[in-house]
Amino acid sequence: MIKINLLDSVTARNGAGSLVERRINNPMSRLLIMTATVGVLLVLTIVGDIVMTQRAKTEAERQLAEQKQIASELESVTKEMKDLDQKIQNINARIETIKKLRGSQAGPSAVLEAMRERILMVPGLYLEGIEQKGEQLTITGNSRDETQVTQFGRSLEFSSGLFSNLNIETVRKDALNQPTSAAAVSPGGQEPPKLQIVGFTIRCAYTPFKAGGAQKPSMPTTATNNQAVTPSNNIPAAPPPQQVAKY
Incomplete structure (x- = not known):
């Protein structure tokens, strides 16, 4: 028949619990645990900040590229408008010249x-x-x-x-x-x-x-x-x- 000493197992468990409690109650252990916790939180914060910053940078670069494209399109449109304005001015100048020529009957x-x-x-x-x-x-x-x-x-x-x-x-x-008829000759025979x-x-x-x-x-x-x-x-x-x- 197997005999189990229950007193020894309870004593052993109590000894292990006492060891954990002693380690937790130790100020150095608490400092180490808090330092580790703070370190982990700091690392997580830094990693999260890096990730968010990278995402913000990517978004800013995308928006910058869009703005540059819009600015390029606007510059092209502005250039076309200037060309059209110049052509309109040339046409108006020709029209004014034609009007002046017609008004003054030049020619x-x-x-x-x-x-x-x-x-x-x-x-x-x-x-x-x-x-x-x-x-x-x-x-x-x-x-x-x-x-x-x-x-x-x-x-x-x-x-x-x-x-x-x-x-x-x-x-x-x-x-x-000149008159050459005979009537034009004077009586003295001299010609007029x-x-x-x-x-x-x-x-x-x-x-x-x-x-x-x-x-x-x-x-x-x-x-x-x-x-x-x-x-x-x-x-x-x-x-x-x-x-x-x-x-």
């Missing part, structure tokens, strides 16, 4: 129309040519006397800025068509003096942009003046030469 037809209107006001004045180089005009022609040339020059000078800086040169020369005309050259500046709409043509454009009148002494005037505008 050969406008010059000839302006000349025609003023020639109609001076009978007996004939143009031989009109040459334009930029704003400078050179007008050549002839007339019976200097009065008509002066009147024509005044019509150009008082044109509200359409013509400016006038310079008139005149020279007397023999007319091409030759018929002379006044040739003129007018140099001026054609500036329609300064006229401010003063010129309002109402007649069709033409380059020929057929409004010459015959003087009262029945002497035929010089034939009107055909006017040619040189551009």
Whole structure:
């Protein structure tokens, strides 16, 4: 029959419990346990902080990349808008130029129309040519006397800025068509003096942009003046030469 000494087992258990209690009650053991606990908590805190910081860094980098992409797209859109604005400004400048040209009737037809209107006001004045180089005009022609040339020059000078800086040169020369009939010979057998005309050259500046709409043509454009009148002494005037505008 097996015999068990229960007293010894209880004594042994009590001794082990007493050992644990003694170790727990020892201040050094408590300090070590607390230090270990604090160390573990500190390590966990540091690890958690590192993980959270890494996640925040990743999120910040992602947002930064998105913002950079948005900024790049905005820069591209801004550049396109600037290009469109420049094109619009160029188109507007061309439109304004066309409007100015149309408003001032820039071109050969406008010059000839302006000349025609003023020639109609001076009978007996004939143009031989009109040459334009930029704003400078050179007008050549002839007339019976200097009065008509002066009147024509005044019509150009008082044109509200359409013509400016006038310079008139005149020279007397023999007319091409001289009277050769027998009735034109004097009773003494002497030939009458030759018929002379006044040739003129007018140099001026054609500036329609300064006229401010003063010129309002109402007649069709033409380059020929057929409004010459015959003087009262029945002497035929010089034939009107055909006017040619040189551009």
